[in-house]
Amino acid sequence: MADLVQYEQRADGVVTLTLDDPKTRNALTGSTMVDELLAAFARIERDPTVRVLVIAAAGKVFSSGGNVNDMQRQIGPDVGGTALRQEYRHGIQRLPLALHALEVPTIAAVNGPAIGAGCDLACMCDVRIAAEEASFAESFVKLGIVPGDGGAWFLPRLIGMARAAEMSFTGDPIDARTAAEWGLVSRVVPAAELLPAAHALAGRIAVNSPDAVRLTKRLLRESQHSRLDTLLELSAAYQSLAHKTPAHAEAVQDFVARRAARKV
Numbered sequence: 193m194a195d196l197v198q199y200e201q202r203a204d205g206v207v208t209l210t211l212d213d214p215k216t217r218n219a220l221t222g223s224t225m226v227d228e229l230l231a232a233f234a235r236i237e238r239d240p241t242v243r244v245l246v247i248a249a250a251g252k253v254f255s256s257g258g259n260v261n262d263m264q265r266q267i268g269p270d271v272g273g274t275a276l277r278q279e280y281r282h283g284i285q286r287l288p289l290a291l292h293a294l295e296v297p298t299i300a301a302v303n304g305p306a307i308g309a310g311c312d313l314a315c316m317c318d319v320r321i322a323a324e325e326a327s328f329a330e331s332f333v334k335l336g337i338v339p340g341d342g343g344a345w346f347l348p349r350l351i352g353m354a355r356a357a358e359m360s361f362t363g364d365p366i367d368a369r370t371a372a373e374w375g376l377v378s379r380v381v382p383a384a385e386l387l388p389a390a391h392a393l394a395g396r397i398a399v400n401s402p403d404a405v406r407l408t409k410r411l412l413r414e415s416q417h418s419r420l421d422t423l424l425e426l427s428a429a430y431q432s433l434a435h436k437t438p439a440h441a442e443a444v445q446d447f448v449a450r451r452a453a454r455k456v
Contacts, residue, residue: 197228198250199235205243205402206394207236208387212250220309220341222259226287233290243402244394245294247317248301248387254326255310263335280340284309288342291316292413295406297397301390302326303383305365308335312343315350318409319393320377322368323386328376329365330356349416351376401439 198210209232211218213225220226236242249255291298291313300317304325311328314320330347332339339347339360348356351374359366368380381389397405407430415423434440 195228196223196225197232199232201242202391204395204398205241206246206391206398207232207242207244208246208248208391210248210250211255214251216259217251217253217256218249218310219256219259220287220313221257221284222262226284230286230290233294236294236296240402242296243398243405245296245298246301246387246390246394247298247313248390249303251304252325253304253310254300254302254306255313256305257308257310257312257331258335260335284341287313288316288346295409296402297394297405297409299390299394301386302328302368302377303386305329307331307365308339309341309343312339312341312346315343315346315376320371321386321390321393322371322377322380323383324368324380325383326368326371326377326380327365328359328371329363330359331363331365333361334363401434401437401443403437403439404434407434 194212196211196213198208198212200208200210202208209229211225213219213223216223218225236245297319298317300314300320302314302320302322304323305327306314307329308331311330314328330339330343332343338344344356344360347359350356351359355374366374366376368377371377372380379389411423411427411430414426418426
């Protein structure tokens with residue numbers, strides 16, 4: 193069986209994971225997709241040479257979300273409510289926990305429709321770049337279900353409660369331009385420029401101190417639920433670590449040398 197997630201690492205430490213399941217339009221459930229993504233995340237966490245992760249997709253759809261064929265099984269009499277709860281807890285709900293906890297910055301390169309759980313997968317990343325053909329739909333209500341993968345946590349933090357409610361209650365898609373206006377994506381580019389733009393941004397991140405970038409990401413995460421005084425204490429602790437890294441020492445020495453050269 194072919195892998196549903198393709199793993200590629202560049203010399204600059206940028207890893208690209210490509211969703212590649214054309215028969216389901218990159219559905220996240222009803223296959224090994226989640227397990228393969230989790231294995232890739234674990235591999236990234238173990239590899240100190242990785243500096244940035246880009247999540248992309250093959251084909252014209254970023255992800256169709258949940259596999260409707262698998263939903264037919266779930267509504268059958270052989271699957272009870274308790275068993276379904278455990279399926280979510282030990283299935284797709286592992287994905288937001290692992291991706292949100294990943295130390296390296298993450299970029300979603302959204303090439304086309306990101307539907308339901310596919311929309312939420314993009315929202316789990318730190319940054320989103322969209323092709324002009326991209327669209328986003330928090331479409332669970334269209335199938336009579338709720339966001340079971342953490343979308344109700346991620347989406348309001350990105351676009352605000354009112355707009356998240358509009359998307360979630362109607363299930364209607366928004367296009368790439370609207371997503372940019374609402375702050376869901378950082379930029380919109382022509383399809384041919386999507387991966388180059390994502391890799392260019394990843395490269396701009398990758399040139400910085402990996403320790404400082406990872407600690408900064410952790411501070412941003414903690415700031416979402418911490419008091420200011422608590423975050424300041426954590427910032428002081430992280431800063432004490434950052435000051436002792438070789439990258440910081442090298443950056444300070446380079447700055448001093450350049451300033452001295454300008455005075456000559």
